[in-house]
Amino acid sequence: MMKKISVAEATLNGNERKYVLDCLDSTWISSSGKYITEFEAAFAKYCDVKHAISTNNGTTALHLALVGLDLKPGDEVIVPTVTYIATANAVRYCGATPVLVDCVPGTLNICPDSVEKAITSKTKGIIPVHLYGHPANVPAINHIAAKHGLWVLEDAAEAHGAEINGIKVGALSDCATFSFFGNKIITTGEGGMITTNNDQLAERMKLYRSQGMDPNRRYWFPVVGYNYRMTNIQAAIGLAQFENIEEAIAKRDQIKARYKENLARLSSDILFADETPGYRSVCWMFNIFLSKGFAYERDRVRDALETAGIETRPVFHPMHTLPPYKEERTFKVADEWCQRGINLPTHLMLTEQQIDFVCKTLVEATR
Amino acid sequence: MMKKISVAEATLNGNERKYVLDCLDSTWISSSGKYITEFEAAFAKYCDVKHAISTNNGTTALHLALVGLDLKPGDEVIVPTVTYIATANAVRYCGATPVLVDCVPGTLNICPDSVEKAITSKTKGIIPVHLYGHPANVPAINHIAAKHGLWVLEDAAEAHGAEINGIKVGALSDCATFSFFGNKIITTGEGGMITTNNDQLAERMKLYRSQGMDPNRRYWFPVVGYNYRMTNIQAAIGLAQFENIEEAIAKRDQIKARYKENLARLSSDILFADETPGYRSVCWMFNIFLSKGFAYERDRVRDALETAGIETRPVFHPMHTLPPYKEERTFKVADEWCQRGINLPTHLMLTEQQIDFVCKTLVEATR
Numbered sequence: 201m202m203k204k205i206s207v208a209e210a211t212l213n214g215n216e217r218k219y220v221l222d223c224l225d226s227t228w229i230s231s232s233g234k235y236i237t238e239f240e241a242a243f244a245k246y247c248d249v250k251h252a253i254s255t256n257n258g259t260t261a262l263h264l265a266l267v268g269l270d271l272k273p274g275d276e277v278i279v280p281t282v283t284y285i286a287t288a289n290a291v292r293y294c295g296a297t298p299v300l301v302d303c304v305p306g307t308l309n310i311c312p313d314s315v316e317k318a319i320t321s322k323t324k325g326i327i328p329v330h331l332y333g334h335p336a337n338v339p340a341i342n343h344i345a346a347k348h349g350l351w352v353l354e355d356a357a358e359a360h361g362a363e364i365n366g367i368k369v370g371a372l373s374d375c376a377t378f379s380f381f382g383n384k385i386i387t388t389g390e391g392g393m394i395t396t397n398n399d400q401l402a403e404r405m406k407l408y409r410s411q412g413m414d415p416n417r418r419y420w421f422p423v424v425g426y427n428y429r430m431t432n433i434q435a436a437i438g439l440a441q442f443e444n445i446e447e448a449i450a451k452r453d454q455i456k457a458r459y460k461e462n463l464a465r466l467s468s469d470i471l472f473a474d475e476t477p478g479y480r481s482v483c484w485m486f487n488i489f490l491s492k493g494f495a496y497e498r499d500r501v502r503d504a505l506e507t508a509g510i511e512t513r514p515v516f517h518p519m520h521t522l523p524p525y526k527e528e529r530t531f532k533v534a535d536e537w538c539q540r541g542i543n544l545p546t547h548l549m550l551t552e553q554q555i556d557f558v559c560k561t562l563v564e565a566t567r
Numbered sequence: 568m569m570k571k572i573s574v575a576e577a578t579l580n581g582n583e584r585k586y587v588l589d590c591l592d593s594t595w596i597s598s599s600g601k602y603i604t605e606f607e608a609a610f611a612k613y614c615d616v617k618h619a620i621s622t623n624n625g626t627t628a629l630h631l632a633l634v635g636l637d638l639k640p641g642d643e644v645i646v647p648t649v650t651y652i653a654t655a656n657a658v659r660y661c662g663a664t665p666v667l668v669d670c671v672p673g674t675l676n677i678c679p680d681s682v683e684k685a686i687t688s689k690t691k692g693i694i695p696v697h698l699y700g701h702p703a704n705v706p707a708i709n710h711i712a713a714k715h716g717l718w719v720l721e722d723a724a725e726a727h728g729a730e731i732n733g734i735k736v737g738a739l740s741d742c743a744t745f746s747f748f749g750n751k752i753i754t755t756g757e758g759g760m761i762t763t764n765n766d767q768l769a770e771r772m773k774l775y776r777s778q779g780m781d782p783n784r785r786y787w788f789p790v791v792g793y794n795y796r797m798t799n800i801q802a803a804i805g806l807a808q809f810e811n812i813e814e815a816i817a818k819r820d821q822i823k824a825r826y827k828e829n830l831a832r833l834s835s836d837i838l839f840a841d842e843t844p845g846y847r848s849v850c851w852m853f854n855i856f857l858s859k860g861f862a863y864e865r866d867r868v869r870d871a872l873e874t875a876g877i878e879t880r881p882v883f884h885p886m887h888t889l890p891p892y893k894e895e896r897t898f899k900v901a902d903e904w905c906q907r908g909i910n911l912p913t914h915l916m917l918t919e920q921q922i923d924f925v926c927k928t929l930v931e932a933t934r
């Protein structure tokens with residue numbers, strides 16, 4: 201039987217073993233240890249920001265950032281309807297309301313025009329998401345935010361290393377969050393990070409990350425905090441992964457190029473996102489969209505790929521279609537694009553033969 | 568210079584390296600993998616319960632259990648005032664109110680008489696905490712809960728392996744939570760576990776642990792969930808630790824016996840908790856209490872130990888003295904005992920010489 205082609209895989213062929221064994225030898229495996237400090241420092245430098253604050257996953261990074269930004273019950277936050285649900289859930293954890301807005305075609309990133317229209321007197325901030333590795337239009341969002349006195353939090357869970365005009369995601373706005381889940385560009389198994397240039401915000405987030413304990417008085421807690429700490433072992437893996445981030449991004453660029461070239465040659469029924477000039481996308485997940493006529497065929501196509509041993513994911517269901525965030529109004533672009541989108545296998549173990557096989561199978565399934 | 572004597576240490580001299588390397592070799596380092604299943608199964612069997620559900624730390628275990636129990640804003644939960652703050656914080660995360668009650672002398676565990684008096688029409692449940700390894704009087708709490716239709720959640724973060732009448736903590740009530748932080752009897756670095764015999768509760772907790780995603784439909788979320796998953800590497804360490812849990816508990820018993828013997832011989836100003844007949848305490852942290860006259864000398868005594876290279880912890884500040892849960896009323900036992908209590912070094916690397924040195928230094932500091 202042929203080996204299944206996974207949609208994602210973790211690749212651990214750098215210093216992961218060495219650093220993890222170092223943690224075990226030192227017996228420092230909890231949320232204290234040198235790898236935490238080193239990984240945070242390396243990540244801050246990479247994004248060119250003052251502070252990088254590690255967390256135990258990307259969802260807790262989002263929540264901790266919102267706690268840091270002092271989001272409160274009754275507040276509103278503008279969130280794109282197309283994103284992984286954690287973006288909106290984090291707003292709910294604070295008792296606040298995510299106000300959903302539509303996206304732009306192709307990248308499915310937040311639509312700045314829709315943002316401006318969604319602002320009310322309760323709005324406190326905006327969360328652009330760099331979906332599937334494509335930078336969202338943060339300059340436009342920052343401009344709107346400045347006019348209305350709002351903060352901007354980038355959800356960069358899926359876009360480590362992406363840039364706009366030479367500035368890395370994570371450094372484009374007030375604050376940003378990353379995920380290091382097992383399917384991400386670099387992984388810690390589970391893990392997250394928050395980046396910011398704001399000293400006061402960084403201090404607040406560190407306080408709330410570690411149970412809210414007064415750093416100078418053991419078991420004295422001025423506030424209700426959380427335990428969102430990354431472990432030394434997670435950080436050890438993260439640091440080893442980080443050492444190879446440029447190679448990982450380059451390999452993913454090659455995968456994207458081969459997918460695009462193959463598919464453009466083989467079919468006119470398969471679309472993909474255009475790149476924006478000045479934007480440097482990274483290819484976390486290579487996405488295709490079935491052309492309009494195929495809107496309701498997406499599941500059949502995914503089944504055909506599955507049968508051929510190819511794992512895929514649907515593009516996220518827009519949040520306004522999910523029970524917790526259900527709305528009756530239409531989101532024109534999201535409604536039209538999401539049901540046609542599929543994530544194709546995108547990971548460092550993928551061979552050229554496998555990419556070609558995925559393309560061939562996909563094209564056959566859409567004939 | 569003499570090596571500092573830590574209040575706690577992680578000991579990783581079993582299969583930790585082997586199992587962790589197996590995770591790295593298999594590339595399964597995120598929240599999927601065989602060690603998660605194996606660790607959960609081993610832990611369930613140990614506690615003699617149907618379900619053990621791992622989480623990324625003890626605080627998220629508490630929160631997830633309360634979400635599973637459907638705790639809502641406006642509800643009240645009875646919590647002992649003497650505990651680590653996470654017990655109460657988890658109630659707050661649900662928007663509910665922790666109602667604090669006093670403790671009994673010595674073990675500082677929840678006082679059943681105070682519980683009965685604190686019940687109102689809003690009370691939904693009671694959280695007895697097995698503090699420092701001493702089982703709380705769960706049979707009495709269960710009796711009260713049954714009369715009033717309340718659930719009981721054991722916070723067993725500090726008491727792996729403790730028993731009442733041959734039944735392990737974790738199996739004494741509706742549900743229980745454990746922590747595997749680096750200072751615990753067994754550790755995963757950071758980690759937690761929930762035990763229960765209730766199938767429906769277990770299902771709910773699994774759903775909410777993994778982002779609330781429908782297990783049969785990718786990226787479809789019927790509810791607002793959390794990412795509270797343990798990683799395969801954490802579980803690998805946990806399983807290796809678990810294989811030596813009986814030895815760890817036995818070694819801790821010896822530590823306790825030597826502390827008690829030394830201190831009883833050397834001083835009449837140093838008190839410790841009595842054991843309850845039928846109760847099997849485990850010695851997570853060996854606690855002493857300065858006799859009454861020394862109430863305000865605790866910090867001076869801790870400083871003297873610190874100067875001698877001995878790390879200690881204060882007994883938890885009762886929550887009614889902390890800013891987030893501040894109350895003016897008095898909690899007679901907690902107010903009287905907590906300010907006199909000190910956790911002495913308790914871990915598997917401790918030598919008899921070190922125990923004797925701690926005792927000598929302590930007795931000198933209290934003269």
Ligand SMILES: C[C@H]1O[C@H](OP(=O)(O)OP(=O)(O)OC[C@H]2O[C@@H](n3cnc4c(=O)[nH]c(N)nc43)[C@H](O)[C@@H]2O)[C@@H](O)C[C@@H]1N
Binds near residue numbers: 594596
């Ligand atoms: C977009 C979302 O993706 C994840 O969703 P999901 O697609 O449900 O994750 P899943 O667990 O299915 O993993 C996605 C892909 O990554 C692979 N993967 C995940 N963790 C690991 C790992 O530790 N090792 C390997 N080799 N593969 C892994 C997995 O086999 C699958 O192909 C979320 O948890 C977070 C994330 N924001």
Ligand SMILES: C[C@H]1O[C@H](OP(=O)(O)OP(=O)(O)OC[C@H]2O[C@@H](n3cnc4c(=O)[nH]c(N)nc43)[C@H](O)[C@@H]2O)[C@@H](O)C[C@@H]1N
Binds near residue numbers: 229230231577651756
């Ligand atoms: C009672 C509370 O204890 C902890 O509080 P705290 O006393 O503030 O934890 P701390 O980080 O100081 O660790 C307690 C002791 O365990 C030791 N320790 C913690 N993690 C590790 C580890 O990974 N390795 C070693 N060797 N020692 C560790 C640490 O050196 C110290 O002596 C909380 O995080 C959770 C817990 N519920």
